[in-house]
Amino acid sequence: MTRYFGDTAVLARKDLRLELRARDTLPAMLLFVLSVLAVFHFALPSGSSRLAEFGLLWVAIIFTALLGLGRAFAAEREQGLLDGLVLAPCDRSAIWLAKGIATLVFLALAEIVALVAFALFFTPVGWATVAGVVLADLGICAVGVLLSAMAAAGRARELLLPLLFLPLALPIVIGGVGASVADHPGRYLAFLALYDAIFALLAWASFEYVVTE
Amino acid sequence: MIRAAGLEKRYGLKRVLRGLDFELQRGGFLVVTGPNGSGKTTLLRLCAGLALPTAGTLEVEPDRSRIGFAGHEPLLYRELTVLENLELYGRLYRVPERRERIGMLLERFGLWESRRERASTLSRGQVQRIALCRSLLHKPDLLILDEPFAGLDDDGAAILDRELAGMRERRTLLVATHDPDRIAPLTSGRLALA
Numbered sequence: 001m002t003r004y005f006g007d008t009a010v011l012a013r014k015d016l017r018l019e020l021r022a023r024d025t026l027p028a029m030l031l032f033v034l035s036v037l038a039v040f041h042f043a044l045p046s047g048s049s050r051l052a053e054f055g056l057l058w059v060a061i062i063f064t065a066l067l068g069l070g071r072a073f074a075a076e077r078e079q080g081l082l083d084g085l086v087l088a089p090c091d092r093s094a095i096w097l098a099k100g101i102a103t104l105v106f107l108a109l110a111e112i113v114a115l116v117a118f119a120l121f122f123t124p125v126g127w128a129t130v131a132g133v134v135l136a137d138l139g140i141c142a143v144g145v146l147l148s149a150m151a152a153a154g155r156a157r158e159l160l161l162p163l164l165f166l167p168l169a170l171p172i173v174i175g176g177v178g179a180s181v182a183d184h185p186g187r188y189l190a191f192l193a194l195y196d197a198i199f200a201l202l203a204w205a206s207f208e209y210v211v212t213e
Numbered sequence: 214m215i216r217a218a219g220l221e222k223r224y225g226l227k228r229v230l231r232g233l234d235f236e237l238q239r240g241g242f243l244v245v246t247g248p249n250g251s252g253k254t255t256l257l258r259l260c261a262g263l264a265l266p267t268a269g270t271l272e273v274e275p276d277r278s279r280i281g282f283a284g285h286e287p288l289l290y291r292e293l294t295v296l297e298n299l300e301l302y303g304r305l306y307r308v309p310e311r312r313e314r315i316g317m318l319l320e321r322f323g324l325w326e327s328r329r330e331r332a333s334t335l336s337r338g339q340v341q342r343i344a345l346c347r348s349l350l351h352k353p354d355l356l357i358l359d360e361p362f363a364g365l366d367d368d369g370a371a372i373l374d375r376e377l378a379g380m381r382e383r384r385t386l387l388v389a390t391h392d393p394d395r396i397a398p399l400t401s402g403r404l405a406l407a
Contacts, residue, residue: 010304014290021292021331075290083263084288084347088305089278213264 007090011098025071029110033064041121053122054180058173068106069144073152096207100141132179135192136172146203149210171195214239219269229255240382245389247406253389257359281353287344291333306351318346337364355385
């Protein structure tokens with residue numbers, strides 16, 4: 001177990017270091033989420049409901065995540081590096097976990113900016129929204145990294161990832177919006193936690209089959 | 214040791230390898246030759262565990278932790294330095310005395326001076342040398358090299374000649390090349406793919 005988490009730490013550190021050097025993903029995510037929220041601010045009629053406002057916040061979060069997930073395996077895809085990781089004698093699910101951690105870091109940073117911007121443009125966010133975002137991030141990264149690896153191996157990868165990810169992200173949007181606007185957000189947060197648990201387990205177990213032929 | 218019987222590999226409708234039988238004993242050195250598209254790379258990828266046979270059987274010893282592989286791609290992160298790339302693989306392969314081993318390989322392949330440079334700034338020949346260092350880092354029992362001389366200058370090729378001669382009989386070697394005569398004196402067999 002120590003070995004497994006050691007490998008995960010080595011791989012996650014590598015991904016974070018690559019991003020620090022190349023700055024390919026995080027600046028794009030930050031710019032995107034700010035731009036989308038600014039567009040929504042001007043597009044949404046004044047006096048719109050909280051449901052509409054929070055709905056747009058979650059749309060922005062999902063599409064920002066999609067942007068980050070599209071880059072999750074960019075280095076491996078562009079430089080044929082997945083073979084190097086697959087050949088290494090580490091558990092292949094450690095690759096998934098490390099990519100998930102790195103993507104989670106980028107997404108969390110983008111969302112801190114997004115929630116502040118949302119509070120400025122629309123309405124302040126409560127604890128339930130923040131809790132929903134945290135839980136949603138875990139699910140997004142668990143499912144998204146698996147799908148990103150699948151898309152990286154395919155030909156029409158730019159098309160494949162959104163087509164695979166968006167239907168599976170639907171429960172996250174439902175749970176997230178529900179947690180943000182409901183008077184009793186507990187059951188929506190529980191729903192998000194259940195989604196995380198199920199999909200993290202499925203992605204963890206199936207990742208090996210995705211990266212090997 | 215590698216033992217293949219009726220080995221076949223298809224990509225869709227295209228059959229790349231057809232009913233291949235061969236055996237490579239421990240400590241042997243098999244060179245794989247053939248024209249472009251004859252399936253050399255596919256065979257090596259099958260032996261490395263990067264692809265699965267469509268039909269037939271393929272037994273490979275040892276397991277992947279003891280296999281070294283250098284293929285067409287150098288498997289190096291362009292934004293990491295030479296040292297960082299080798300450190301990454303050294304950690305994943307749990308190389309004992311990792312720093313010393315990396316330093317020794319870099320010296321042997323004439324890369325010590327470039328150790329702090331990013332892989333993206335190096336020439337093709339230098340990148341190929343690092344790829345060879347990477348494949349040798351964990352002292353593999355089975356070394357699989359796909360066109361290892363590609364991109365190497367005379368100095369680099371001479372270093373590789375010397376390395377291959379030095380590891381003869383200590384390691385099992387499977388090498389695909391267009392220039393089999395170069396390593397002919399070292400090899401114990403040749404597999405010609407059509």
